[in-house]
Amino acid sequence: MNKKSSSRSVKEFIEENYKHFNSLQLKLAAKELLAHLKANGKLIVTIAGAMSTAELGISLAKMIRKNRIHAISCTGANLEEDLYNLIGNKDYKNITNYKELSKNDEETLLKEGFNRITDTAIPEKIFNIVDNELLKLWKKAEERNERKFPHEYFYEIINSKCLENMYCIPKENSWLYEAAKRNLPLFVPGWEDSTSGNFFAAKCMKNEIKNANIIKCGLEYMMELIKWYKKNSEKSNIGFFQIGGGIAGDFAVCVVPLIKQDMKEDVKEFSYFCQISDSTTSYGSYSGAVPNEKITWGKLSKNSKTFMIESDATIVAPLIFEYVLAEEF
Numbered sequence: 001m002n003k004k005s006s007s008r009s010v011k012e013f014i015e016e017n018y019k020h021f022n023s024l025q026l027k028l029a030a031k032e033l034l035a036h037l038k039a040n041g042k043l044i045v046t047i048a049g050a051m052s053t054a055e056l057g058i059s060l061a062k063m064i065r066k067n068r069i070h071a072i073s074c075t076g077a078n079l080e081e082d083l084y085n086l087i088g089n090k091d092y093k094n095i096t097n098y099k100e101l102s103k104n105d106e107e108t109l110l111k112e113g114f115n116r117i118t119d120t121a122i123p124e125k126i127f128n129i130v131d132n133e134l135l136k137l138w139k140k141a142e143e144r145n146e147r148k149f150p151h152e153y154f155y156e157i158i159n160s161k162c163l164e165n166m167y168c169i170p171k172e173n174s175w176l177y178e179a180a181k182r183n184l185p186l187f188v189p190g191w192e193d194s195t196s197g198n199f200f201a202a203k204c205m206k207n208e209i210k211n212a213n214i215i216k217c218g219l220e221y222m223m224e225l226i227k228w229y230k231k232n233s234e235k236s237n238i239g240f241f242q243i244g245g246g247i248a249g250d251f252a253v254c255v256v257p258l259i260k261q262d263m264k265e266d267v268k269e270f271s272y273f274c275q276i277s278d279s280t281t282s283y284g285s286y287s288g289a290v291p292n293e294k295i296t297w298g299k300l301s302k303n304s305k306t307f308m309i310e311s312d313a314t315i316v317a318p319l320i321f322e323y324v325l326a327e328e329f
Contacts (some may be wrong), residue, residue: 011158014230014319022311029274029307030323033239036272037068038329041237043272046252047074048244048287051313052081056243056315057175058217059318062325064178066261070174071228076194079151079186080130081122082176083158087166088126103317130168131199133157135255138200141214149216149224150191155180185228187221189251222251222258229255230267243313245279245287257298269301274320276313 037043045063047056063069078240085092092108098119104327106116114121137153140146154171157163158180164171171177179186191197203209232238242249259267291306300306309316 010319010322014323022309022316025309026308026311026319027323028314029073029309030320032272032305032307033241033320034276034324034327036237036239037324038327039066039237040232040235041239041272042070042217043239043241044066044071044073044252045069045241046243046249047072047078048246048248048312050077050081050120051243051317052085052175053117053120053122054084054314055173056317057082057085058173058312059176059321060175061173063141063321064175064182064184066325068321068324069184071187071225072179073105073172073189073225073248075248076191076197078149078248079154079176079188079191080194081195082174083130083154083163083230084122084126086122086169086171086174086177087129087163088168090168091119091123091126095121115231117295127195127199129163130157131196133162134196134199135203138209138214142209142211144298145168145211145287146215147216149186150188150197151186155183155186163307173214185224187225187252189218190247191215217253222255225252225255226259226263230259230265233268237268237271240270240274242273242275242277243317245275245285245289249275250286253294260298269299270304272305273300274307274309276309276311276316278310278312 014023014030015029017025033043044061052094056163060069084311095116096148098116098120109116109121113124115124115127116122134153134157137156141148141153154176158177178184200209200212200215200278204212229238240253255267256267259265273291273294275291277287279285281290291300291304291308294300295302295304
């Protein structure tokens with residue numbers, strides 16, 4: 001079975017079987033997203049949680065290759081962890097019984113040089129390989145008095161091919177690889193709390209990096225997002241596909257009220273909005289807030305097509321992406 005027929009069969013399966021509850025929301029969200037994109041709509045995807053370690057890149061990369069995704073907002077962890085996976089997956093430990101681990105088991109992983117993310121343990125040595133490459137680029141930037149965004153340094157690692165001999169999964173399964181090839185607009189709010197962000201702060205504290213301004217900050221990311229949204233919304237409706245919540249989602253969705261309320265400029269709200277989350281609404285979390293709440297903030301309008309799928313993003317997102325990829329346009 002070729003890839004095209006495989007995608008088509010997923011679409012047919014969803015149409016036939018997904019009739020109620022979260023499965024119905026998945027189908028409706030997929031149908032509306034397909035219609036949005038076919039009408040020349042643009043899409044920004046936001047990625048929270050440990051989606052890169054969960055290898056969402058397999059399906060996300062396909063969407064990028066087919067020009068179905070036009071910008072990404074992600075956490076610093078998702079930025080770096082897709083590169084970790086690309087060069088280190090063969091050395092990962094798959095811990096299917098992670099719910100049964102004792103404190104002693106966890107400490108053993110630490111002593112063995114592993115950091116656990118749910119059912120996956122990443123070897124510390126992979127962090128060190130990436131950090132060393134980043135340090136080279138940061139020092140060059142410091143010498144040249146250059147300033148770049150965090151993701152631009154990662155794009156430089158990919159495009160320079162300096163780690164290509166270490167790739168241990170197909171590079172086509174890396175969303176970062178596909179994004180770097182296309183210089184896809186990327187926004188990484190709160191990068192400082194990532195592993196590489198911590199590493200950068202440590203190097204600054206030890207005076208190995210003397211100019212912390214070689215990293216452009218989150219406010220500058222927001223200004224770039226404003227430019228991107230204003231330019232693209234002039235001719236297209238903008239869709240928003242939110243995986244999880246947190247800073248990646250809230251940062252990106254705030255761009256509309258920022259332009260309207262703070263800049264006093266007219267701009268269209270997001271016309272399509274889909275959120276995948278299993279967070280409980282009553283706990284007051286951003287991740288669990290229903291889409292209609294965003295109308296009160298001016299992020300969405302009453303005419304926006306909205307969907308909330310309360311399920312596991314590692315199950316839901318690939319299915320929706322395959323549905324969308326079933327049709328060529």
